[in-house]
Amino acid sequence: MESARDQFLHFLKVERNASALTIKSYADDLLHVIEFLQEHTGQIPSLTQIDVAILRSYVAWLHECGYARTTVARRLACLRSFFRYCNREGWIDTNPARPLRTPRAGRTLPHFLTTEQIGTLLEAPSRDTPLGIRDRAILETMYSAGLRVSEVVGINVGDWERDAGILRVLGKGRKERLAPVGSFATNAIDAWMRIRQPDPKAKPELQNAVFLNKFGRRLTTRSIGRMLELHIHTAGLSQKTSPHTLRHSFATHLLDGGADLRSVQELLGHKSLTTTQIYTHVSTRRLRETYEKSHPHAASGRAG
Numbered sequence: 588m589e590s591a592r593d594q595f596l597h598f599l600k601v602e603r604n605a606s607a608l609t610i611k612s613y614a615d616d617l618l619h620v621i622e623f624l625q626e627h628t629g630q631i632p633s634l635t636q637i638d639v640a641i642l643r644s645y646v647a648w649l650h651e652c653g654y655a656r657t658t659v660a661r662r663l664a665c666l667r668s669f670f671r672y673c674n675r676e677g678w679i680d681t682n683p684a685r686p687l688r689t690p691r692a693g694r695t696l697p698h699f700l701t702t703e704q705i706g707t708l709l710e711a712p713s714r715d716t717p718l719g720i721r722d723r724a725i726l727e728t729m730y731s732a733g734l735r736v737s738e739v740v741g742i743n744v745g746d747w748e749r750d751a752g753i754l755r756v757l758g759k760g761r762k763e764r765l766a767p768v769g770s771f772a773t774n775a776i777d778a779w780m781r782i783r784q785p786d787p788k789a790k791p792e793l794q795n796a797v798f799l800n801k802f803g804r805r806l807t808t809r810s811i812g813r814m815l816e817l818h819i820h821t822a823g824l825s826q827k828t829s830p831h832t833l834r835h836s837f838a839t840h841l842l843d844g845g846a847d848l849r850s851v852q853e854l855l856g857h858k859s860l861t862t863t864q865i866y867t868h869v870s871t872r873r874l875r876e877t878y879e880k881s882h883p884h885a886a887s888g889r890a891g
Contacts, residue, residue: 588624588631592617595672616665620645634673639683642666646687656690663689697835697865698827705730705836708828709771711818717782718801722814724772724779725798728754729830731772733837733855735759736808736830738766742797747776758856766854838866 596614599605605613623645625631632641649659666684674682700708709726713719729739738756746755752773754766768776776797785794786803796805811830819828834855841851852863 588621588634588637591634591673591676591678592621592669594676595669598672612661613665613668616662617669619662620666623648634679637670637679637683639686642684642687650690660689663687697839698825698829698832699835699839700824700828700832702840704822704824705833705840707822708818708824711821720775720782721779721798722818724775725811725814726818726833727772727775728768729833730837731769732756732766733834733841734766735834736811739798739811739830740796740806740808743795744797745795747797749773749777756856759858762856764853764856835866838863842866 592614595617596610599610599613621631624637624641627644627648646659646663649662663684666687667682670679670682670684673679709723709730712722712726714723725739728734729736732754734754734756735758738758741757742754748755752768752770754768755763756766757763780797783797783799784803785796785799787794789804793804798806800806800810808830815828815830819826838851838855841854842848848860848863848867851866852860855863857863
C-alpha cells in the first residue's frame with residue numbers, strides 16, 4: 588500500500604499538476620489511514636486485502652475520536668481518489684471506498700441582529716448629509732424587504748412602486764419577485780429620492796439606479812459592503828455583521844413575529860423551503876434561551 592501511495596502522490600504532482608499543499612494534504616490523510624490499519628490489524632495490509640468493511644471501521648473510528656465532519660469528508664474524498672487510481676492501474680478489481688457515505692456537513696446558524704441592534708444600526712448614518720440619507724435608505728430597504736445586496740444595487744427607479752409600497756427585484760437566476768416595503772423604508776427612500784442626483788453623462792443603466800454613488804452612478808455590491816462596515820463600527824456591533832445579516836435578521840424577526848414559513852420563503856425568494864427552514868432553528872433556539880432564563884423550573888438539575 589505504501590508503494591501505491593507514493594505512486595499516487597507522484598501522479599498528482601506530475602499528471603494532475605496538483606499544488607504542494609494539496610499533495611501534502613493527501614499524503615497526510617493516507618499516512619493517517621495506513622497508521623490506523625497497522626495499529627488495528629497488526630500489519631499494513633496489501634491493497635487487495637482492504638475492503639469496504641475495513642474502511643467503514645476506519646470511518647467509525649474517526650467519528651468516535653470526535654473528528655469534525657468536514658475532516659471525515661475530506662479523508663473519504665482522499666480514499667476514493669486513491670483507490671480509484673489503484674483500480675484504474677489494475678492493482679485492485681473494485682474501489683472499496685466508493686460505497687462509503689460522506690457525512691452531511693452541519694449547517695451553521697446564520698448570524699442575525701436583534702431588533703434593538705437593528706435600530707442602533709439604522710440610526711448610525713447621518714441625517715444631515717446626502718450620503719448619510721442614502722445609506723439610511725439602503726439599510727432600511729435591505730432590512731424591510733430582506734434583500735440580497737446584489738438585488739439592492741440592481742433596483743432601478745422604475746422598479747419602485749411607491750404608492751403600492753412594492754419593489755420589483757431580480758433575484759438569483761434573474762427571477763423577478765415583488766418585495767413589500769414598510770413605512771420606515773418608504774420614508775427613507777422618499778428622503779433619498781428628493782436629493783438623488785444621477786450623472787447625466789453616464790449610460791442609462793448606470794444612472795437609472797435608485798441608489799447611486801457620490802458620482803451619480805450605480806453602486807456596486809462592494810461599495811455597500813464598505814458602507815456597512817463603517818456604520819457597524821459606528822454602532823459598535825459585531826464585526827461578523829455583513830450585508831446578508833440584514834436579510835437573516837429580516838427572516839428571523841418575521842418568524843419570531845408569527846409569520847408562517849411559506850410566506851417567509853416567498854418573501855426571501857427562496858426556491859426551496861429547505862433553505863428557509865434554517866431560520867426556524869434560529870427562532871427555536873431563541874425561544875429555548877428565553878424559556879431557560881424565564882421559567883422557574885427550567886434550569887437544568889432542578890428537582891421537579
